[in-house]
Amino acid sequence: MKDLQDNRLVELLADQSFFGLSAEEGMELGQLKKRFPEWENDFSLELTAAAIGLANLDVREDLPANLRAQVYANADEFFSEGATDQEVFNFAPSANKTIVSPPGASVAETTSGFSFWQNLGWAFAAVAGIALAVNIWTTRFEKPSEVVKNPETIQMPKPELTTAQKRDELLASAKDAVQISLTNPKNEKEIVGDMVWSNEKQRGYARFRGLPANDAAKETYQVWIVDETQDSKTPISGGVFDVDGSGEIIVPINAQLAVKKPKAVAITKEKVGGVVVSKQENVVAIAKV
Amino acid sequence: MAQVILKRIASGDKSAVQDCLKTYGGLIWSLARRMSPNPEEAEDAVQEIFIDIWKNAARFDETQASETTFVAMIARRRLIDRLRKINRQPNVDSLEDVLVEPTNDREQDLQVCVEAREAAAAMKNLRPEQRQILHLSIIQGFSHQEIADALKMPLGTVKTHARRGLIQVREFLGLGSDFEKEATV
Numbered sequence: 001m002k003d004l005q006d007n008r009l010v011e012l013l014a015d016q017s018f019f020g021l022s023a024e025e026g027m028e029l030g031q032l033k034k035r036f037p038e039w040e041n042d043f044s045l046e047l048t049a050a051a052i053g054l055a056n057l058d059v060r061e062d063l064p065a066n067l068r069a070q071v072y073a074n075a076d077e078f079f080s081e082g083a084t085d086q087e088v089f090n091f092a093p094s095a096n097k098t099i100v101s102p103p104g105a106s107v108a109e110t111t112s113g114f115s116f117w118q119n120l121g122w123a124f125a126a127v128a129g130i131a132l133a134v135n136i137w138t139t140r141f142e143k144p145s146e147v148v149k150n151p152e153t154i155q156m157p158k159p160e161l162t163t164a165q166k167r168d169e170l171l172a173s174a175k176d177a178v179q180i181s182l183t184n185p186k187n188e189k190e191i192v193g194d195m196v197w198s199n200e201k202q203r204g205y206a207r208f209r210g211l212p213a214n215d216a217a218k219e220t221y222q223v224w225i226v227d228e229t230q231d232s233k234t235p236i237s238g239g240v241f242d243v244d245g246s247g248e249i250i251v252p253i254n255a256q257l258a259v260k261k262p263k264a265v266a267i268t269k270e271k272v273g274g275v276v277v278s279k280q281e282n283v284v285a286i287a288k289v
Numbered sequence: 290m291a292q293v294i295l296k297r298i299a300s301g302d303k304s305a306v307q308d309c310l311k312t313y314g315g316l317i318w319s320l321a322r323r324m325s326p327n328p329e330e331a332e333d334a335v336q337e338i339f340i341d342i343w344k345n346a347a348r349f350d351e352t353q354a355s356e357t358t359f360v361a362m363i364a365r366r367r368l369i370d371r372l373r374k375i376n377r378q379p380n381v382d383s384l385e386d387v388l389v390e391p392t393n394d395r396e397q398d399l400q401v402c403v404e405a406r407e408a409a410a411a412m413k414n415l416r417p418e419q420r421q422i423l424h425l426s427i428i429q430g431f432s433h434q435e436i437a438d439a440l441k442m443p444l445g446t447v448k449t450h451a452r453r454g455l456i457q458v459r460e461f462l463g464l465g466s467d468f469e470k471e472a473t474v
Contacts, residue, residue, distance in 0.1 A: 019372070019430075063314040074336055241327070255322075
């Protein structure tokens with residue numbers, strides 16, 4: 001009996017390492033751990049999965065500046081919780097997060113409920129501006145002497161850019177950025193948009209004009225990057241997007257794997273959520289790099 | 290310095306936050322982009338991951354694994370949790386379509402820590418089906434059911450290959466205690 005339970009426990013720990021557990025499985029694992037407390041703090045399978053996940057991980061790209069600023073702001077809030085003598089400084093980073101985070105952002109779910117004073121702080125800080133906020137925050141994290149010696153730690157925060165501005169910035173800053181036309185596969189003379197991609201930064205944007213709106217409840221558009229290092233039947237997914245109007249739309253490309261030698265791009269219509277491997281039955285745009 | 294960041298965070302040293310971002314920012318961003326459906330989701334995930342790191346810093350045990358692997362484990366937990374909420378259902382055509390071995394032409398340059406390099410080496414010693422399933426599951430983020438559908442393989446078989454492969458890699462890395470290794474799955 002003990003062996004059976006032991007095996008079941010290892011089974012659940014392994015499953016957890018791969019793709020998490022359902023609520024029921026999580027409860028079962030909790031109960032088994034109570035029965036076998038020697039497993040309580042055993043993370044070896046999760047650590048193994050993490051090590052495998054790190055194998056061949058391309059970490060050349062650093063955090064975007066705006067995201068870095070948000071993480072700093074979250075850290076300040078996290079470390080300052082309950083510290084009444086530091087509340088005045090909390091206004092700034094909290095406001096920064098409020099401004100740049102989308103409504104209902106999941107970070108808010110991970111923190112405890114916000115007080116009236118914190119909300120008031122956000123309001124003050126919104127007026128004060130993002131630049132001042134992050135500057136105040138940054139200097140709090142540095143000893144005064146270090147601030148002078150290491151000016152890069154008091155960078156002025158970059159304002160949140162629109163997707164169009166991010167695209168322009170990539171085009172201007174990435175030396176290897178390429179811009180190619182996306183065309184109708186049935187009529188290659190008909191240009192439906194363009195795509196900007198930087199291999200070095202592993203970032204890119206697709207821009208469309210007049211792409212038909214899709215029914216987001218039934219289907220989605222999906223970007224594919226055909227890479228010379230990948231099997232041609234399994235191009236790299238660049239993410240999914242929906243179109244709700246007839247105007248211009250710019251979509252950030254989120255390649256699921258490192259793109260090494262891109263040779264073509266395709267946009268397909270797929271079922272909701274996208275697919276792992278496309279049948280390429282409904283290709284709406286293509287481009288050759 | 291990298292090995293003491295989490296201890297400093299656990300002790301409330303705020304200056305460690307900068308070192309943490311500098312050391313692990315790129316790693317977490319890469320993991321988040323790989324396991325998120327779009328950049329916006331990845332950005333939200335990164336914020337949650339760092340908060341998880343602050344909360345769990347005290348649980349880091351340097352005798353169990355490197356700090357890098359521990360941080361990656363925290364990141365994977367959050368990313369998996371978010372993926373489960375999305376409940377993605379891929380459309381896989383055939384076994385042939387997913388029989389793609391990863392290309393490792395820059396393998397040695399890309400490993401971010403010793404355990405990652407050893408894990409990559411251990412993967413090469415696995416049976417092909419184990420290696421493929423671990424790759425699809427851990428690196429590409431597919432669920433066991435999705436892999437079973439893709440490979441037209443019984444779910445139980447997929448799970449068995451995955452567990453045995455994972456345990457084999459764990460033993461190669463020297464993680465886990467003896468009583469665990471004796472357990473059969």
